[in-house]
Amino acid sequence: MKKGTVAQFVAEYLAKEGVKYVYGIPGGQPLNILDAISDRDDIDFIATRHENAAAHAADAIGRLTGIPGVCLATTGPGATNLITGVGGAFQDSSPVIVITANNNRKDMLHDDAQNADHKALFDSLVKWSVLISHPDHAEKLFNEAFNIALSGNPGPVHVDFTRDVLTETMTWNDENKAYRSPNRILGDVETLQEFKQKLLDSERPVIWVGNGAKLSGAGEEVIKLAEQLSIPVITTFNGIGAVDMSHQQVFGPLSRSGSMLAAEIIAESDTVFVIGNSLNGPSTSRWTMNMPKEIYQIDIDPNMLGRHYPGTRGVWGDVKICTQYLLDQLKDAEPSNQQKQWLQHCYDKRTVWTEKYITPFRNNDSSPMYPQTVVQFLGDVVAEDAVYSVDAGNPGIWTHILPLKKNQFYMKPVGFGNMAFSLPAAIAAKKEQPHREVICLVGDGSLGMSLGELETAVRAKVPIIVVVLNDQAYGNIKQEQTRDYGPEKPHIGVDFVDWDFAAVAKAVKADGERVSSLMELKEAFDRARKSSTLYLIDVLIKPEVSVWTKPF
Structure with a gap:
């Protein structure tokens, strides 16, 4: 066990989780955290010129590394300036730890300077918001914050400290323990068998991958599945880079402003296999896109399955694990003549599209x-x-x-x-x-x-x-x-x-x-x-x- 102030615990915990940089703007309330960070050589504070930029920087780290980025601000206007960037991380499923420091316990929600109810401000744009006002709660709630930020569909979590609790003494476990599961869920096998059969039977299938495939690291599995059965692949805007975009079977992104090539491939398909793609408004032109009747969907968030397109056949599970399961089941499969002809048709369409719009x-x-x-x-x-x-x-x-x-x-x-x-x-x-x-x-x-x-x-x-x-x-x-x-x-x-x-x-x-x-x-x-x-x-x-x- 280790003993120190809550602020010292915060700095050590962040460093243990692999956080190298905390972005934000200093203020009186979080000074104890900044002081604790300055005493360490394994984590640093970078001051931005606006708190919104700090939130964007933290969002970028979550996207790039999968390790939660961290942004920090003082009470009131400091906290409100974070919100836009935090909303971006929330909508795009980027793990972020948002730290704010509030006034002293006895002064909160009274007429103190920069008074604001931070939890109420952040609630609609984070996965979870919590106030830490007692030192005995700090370790448990920080563990929970990281667990929630990284589990299921990742996203930002907001942790608010009272100013006085940061100076109080606590003890914590300084062993390097893992506090969360690997988050790899294999979906219902019976339904995945239906997916397998539909992949074999479809004459004009298309795989439409989203950000969930990127977060799961399923790019190689998706490409192998596409190669196995000669299936064209498109991505959402947020799914750009989820697969190798230079692969010949990848036909670019589709969204409200997506390419006509990708939109035509979807419109002409008979079945779309939606992998890590929530089928939200930006992806589907606010659900006006011409979609096939047959939709099969894999997502880590069960609330997304069939949410926008009733009748969708869905599997709740990790995209990478579920796609690998399908690959294992299809290891001896070959594409049908219709599937080969469909892929060649897509190649021909791309040639015409490229000559007209790109060259x-x-x-x-x-x-x-x-x-x-x-x-x-x-x-x-x-x-x-x-x-x-x-x-x-x-x-x-x-x-x-x-x-x-x-x-x-x-x-x-x-x-x-x-x-x-x-x-x-x-x-x-x-x-x-x-x-x-x-x-x-x-x-x-x-x-x-x-x-x-x-x-x-x-x-x-x-x-x-x-x-x-x-x-x-x-x-x-x-x-x-x-x-x-x-x-x-x-x-x-x-x-x-x-x-x-x-x-x-x-x-x-x-x-x-x-x-x-x-x-x-x-x-x-x-x-x-x-x-x-x-x-x-x-x-x-x-x-x-x-x-x-x-x-x-």
């Missing part, structure tokens, strides 16, 4: 640039194991056509659509895995919401490459206004002045430049790779190229 923009020398050209350039040149940190809005939509490679990692806020994610997420990714090239792809609208984090990147010594898709507007909303009300009506609240992002980067001791052509982008990217600090490439793109016109 014309590859190496296109227009100025300003087509956004399609920018993302294809990045896909061609970035490192084989790079991390893409992509923001909400149009940058994320254009990455539907990003040629992602097998060992690259892709993350973007999908379910909550929370802007200002990509820059702090990229900072956290580079701190966590400094050997990897990290690309932040952000729009000028989102960058305006997170601009202060350029200084955080310089202070944290992370040489990331920031690529700005700059159309001098909230481009997605401006294009939607044009679609709905016509180009002749004035746009409302979406246009910006032309400001020099590269100059802002240089003002905080980073570096950068503006480009407007492919040749300039190539030269700038070479300089960015050689930089020892953050390098911002401000790319002027054609504002008239709209994602709402189904450009791919």
Whole structure:
């Protein structure tokens, strides 16, 4: 057993769980935790310029590593500033431990400074929220917080401390014990046998994988299953990277703004096997997508089975274990002639689609640039194991056509659509895995919401490459206004002045430049790779190229 303050216990517990960095903004109430962290050499605190960025950084760590990221804030406005980023982690199933420090016990819920009911604030956007106000509760409740964050469908958990409890003495077990199960559940075998038979009998099957396959690490099993029976694979937007996106049988992501290729494959199929995919609104164009009648679904969350499509045949279980079971059962199976013909049909459709929507923009020398050209350039040149940190809005939509490679990692806020994610997420990714090239792809609208984090990147010594898709507007909303009300009506609240992002980067001791052509982008990217600090490439793109016109 070990003895110390609750704050010292918190710092030691986080380090034991593999947490390297805590992101946040200091305040009076959590100072004892910061002091305890500063006394250790196995964990560090990184101050962001806004608490929202701290939540995004913690979210990124959860996505990238599977270890809960940790963000910290003081009471009242500190806590409320975390909420948007925490909501993004909740909607996209990213494990995060959200730590807030409240006022002293005797002063809570009275007229003290920065008074707020943190539990009420966080309840709807976390898996669990708890107040720790007695030292005897700290170890048990912290164990439970990590267990809940990582079990079943992962997500954020909120732990609130009273300020005075952090200074009180407690004893805790300092042995390195595992407090949770491996979370690998094999679904009902009888129903999985039905899945097996349907996989054999379907003439035009398709596998549609989501974020659950990524969280479970089921990518190889899914690809092997697809290869076994000549089945085309598509992903959700949140499932990008769940499988090897460069594999010939993977036909890209499908969502409200997904490719016409993926949508047509789903529409022409006779059975869809939904693996780690909740079939939520963003994936299915708010449930208006043309879907086959036969839907078979595997998910770790039993509440998702058949929730949106009654009649779905569902299996509750771990995606990786269940897919491996199907593989074992099908080890001697071969695809039918109809399945082979169906896959070839999908290949032919992709050839036509590529020639129409992709090839014309590859190496296109227009100025300003087509956004399609920018993302294809990045896909061609970035490192084989790079991390893409992509923001909400149009940058994320254009990455539907990003040629992602097998060992690259892709993350973007999908379910909550929370802007200002990509820059702090990229900072956290580079701190966590400094050997990897990290690309932040952000729009000028989102960058305006997170601009202060350029200084955080310089202070944290992370040489990331920031690529700005700059159309001098909230481009997605401006294009939607044009679609709905016509180009002749004035746009409302979406246009910006032309400001020099590269100059802002240089003002905080980073570096950068503006480009407007492919040749300039190539030269700038070479300089960015050689930089020892953050390098911002401000790319002027054609504002008239709209994602709402189904450009791919």
